[in-house]
Amino acid sequence: MSMLEADAPAARDAWKPLVVCPDGEMSLQIRATLTEMGVEFCHLPEYPHAGNMSVLAQPGCNICFIDVASDQELALLLIAEASADVPVVALNSRNDADLILRCLRRGAREFLAQPTPEQTAGVLQRLVRERPNTAHRKPSKAYCVMPGKAGCGASTLAVSLAFELKRGGAASVLLVDADHLESSIAFLLKLKRGFHLGDAVHDWRQMDLDVWNRLVVPCHGLAVLPGPEDPTSPTEIDHAAALGLFGFWREHYEAIVVDAPCVHSAGSEFAPVSDEVLLVTTNELAALHATRRSIECLERHGVDRTRLKLIVNRYTPATGLKPDEVQTAMKLAPYALLENDYKVVQAAVLEGTPVAPVSHFGHSVRELAERLTGKEKAPVKRSSLFGLLPRRA
Numbered sequence: 001m002s003m004l005e006a007d008a009p010a011a012r013d014a015w016k017p018l019v020v021c022p023d024g025e026m027s028l029q030i031r032a033t034l035t036e037m038g039v040e041f042c043h044l045p046e047y048p049h050a051g052n053m054s055v056l057a058q059p060g061c062n063i064c065f066i067d068v069a070s071d072q073e074l075a076l077l078l079i080a081e082a083s084a085d086v087p088v089v090a091l092n093s094r095n096d097a098d099l100i101l102r103c104l105r106r107g108a109r110e111f112l113a114q115p116t117p118e119q120t121a122g123v124l125q126r127l128v129r130e131r132p133n134t135a136h137r138k139p140s141k142a143y144c145v146m147p148g149k150a151g152c153g154a155s156t157l158a159v160s161l162a163f164e165l166k167r168g169g170a171a172s173v174l175l176v177d178a179d180h181l182e183s184s185i186a187f188l189l190k191l192k193r194g195f196h197l198g199d200a201v202h203d204w205r206q207m208d209l210d211v212w213n214r215l216v217v218p219c220h221g222l223a224v225l226p227g228p229e230d231p232t233s234p235t236e237i238d239h240a241a242a243l244g245l246f247g248f249w250r251e252h253y254e255a256i257v258v259d260a261p262c263v264h265s266a267g268s269e270f271a272p273v274s275d276e277v278l279l280v281t282t283n284e285l286a287a288l289h290a291t292r293r294s295i296e297c298l299e300r301h302g303v304d305r306t307r308l309k310l311i312v313n314r315y316t317p318a319t320g321l322k323p324d325e326v327q328t329a330m331k332l333a334p335y336a337l338l339e340n341d342y343k344v345v346q347a348a349v350l351e352g353t354p355v356a357p358v359s360h361f362g363h364s365v366r367e368l369a370e371r372l373t374g375k376e377k378a379p380v381k382r383s384s385l386f387g388l389l390p391r392r393a
Helices: 003-014 024-037 072-082 097-106 117-134 154-167 184-189 197-202 209-215 239-252 285-300 323-330 342-351 360-372
Strands: 017-020 042-044 063-067 088-091 110-112 141-147 173-177 217-219 222-225 255-259 276-281 308-315 334-339
Touching: 017 024, 024 063, 024 117, 063 072, 072 088, 072 097, 072 239, 097 110, 097 239, 110 117, 141 154, 141 239, 154 173, 154 184, 154 222, 154 255, 154 276, 154 308, 154 360, 173 184, 173 239, 184 222, 197 209, 197 239, 209 239, 239 255, 276 285, 285 308, 285 323, 308 323, 323 334, 334 360, 342 360
Parallel strands: 017 042, 017 063, 063 088, 088 110, 141 255, 141 276, 173 222, 173 255, 276 308, 308 334
Antiparallel strands: 217 222
């Protein structure tokens, strides 16, 4: 018995493909092949809209075959999106070396030109053998930190959250400055600017590690992509570029933190493609009014409330609204309250260093990071012995 024949049952049982193939002839070939092999599959005769590859989860599919001939650009976006969750096999009857390279850069694991039973079985078997090596890779998580109103401290939080995620065990963390006007990250960390987000957007279709490593700046264990030095040259980012860059970033970083501008500004396009949107406000009335309007705009742009995390920064109980009043006003409960620690934060800005993790603000950010990553510690229960002690008046 050949190795191909010996591995065939494992490959057949391991995978349930989703076939996304508008090309009629290719669709017939791949479906006939999978049927002949006895592989259960689902079929989409049209491309789903970019940002809607969640269809993968509905039928329980764990691998995706995508036709890249019918619409190359849309197919590449779908590859970038789907490859964050499952292995992707690109389908194209033409042996186009440039297209193959672009598919691989976007995250495709295999390229299939002739979907015969033998070639398809070979692809599935190779992916089965690779599975043990990839099963332990943690899924990437992307956080978009956005101000509900300018001046609420979103950039400071983005920097501190990125460092806290790294301290909390993330193997690789990327911090992106998407606010071309404020461009605060380089200022806060005293970084010497070279390339910036605009350069990444310009080259996103041809992005690879060689290009990427020239763009980012290493800083205290993070990879940082600064904003532009010139505030008069905004970076135009459309949904395709945001999705394409996220596909590349998710391949190489366990955690991604984007410091985004206010809604409707260039750079806010990263919010709809992030896993979580941390909307930063204070408990002052003017800030809450602007933040409520920002929530409405985000919802119109496809960010539902399950992904919105309301962060109340510089919280002081003696001033402004209390948490329950904030919830009533915003119709959204505060996800975290970050303590007002003005002197410590300003000292970190002057030194160009992360906020000290032992400070009140640093402690608040650590609790936020633990909650976001599911590492939140359960409250310690008092033993019955403590109940016998007299309480302080």
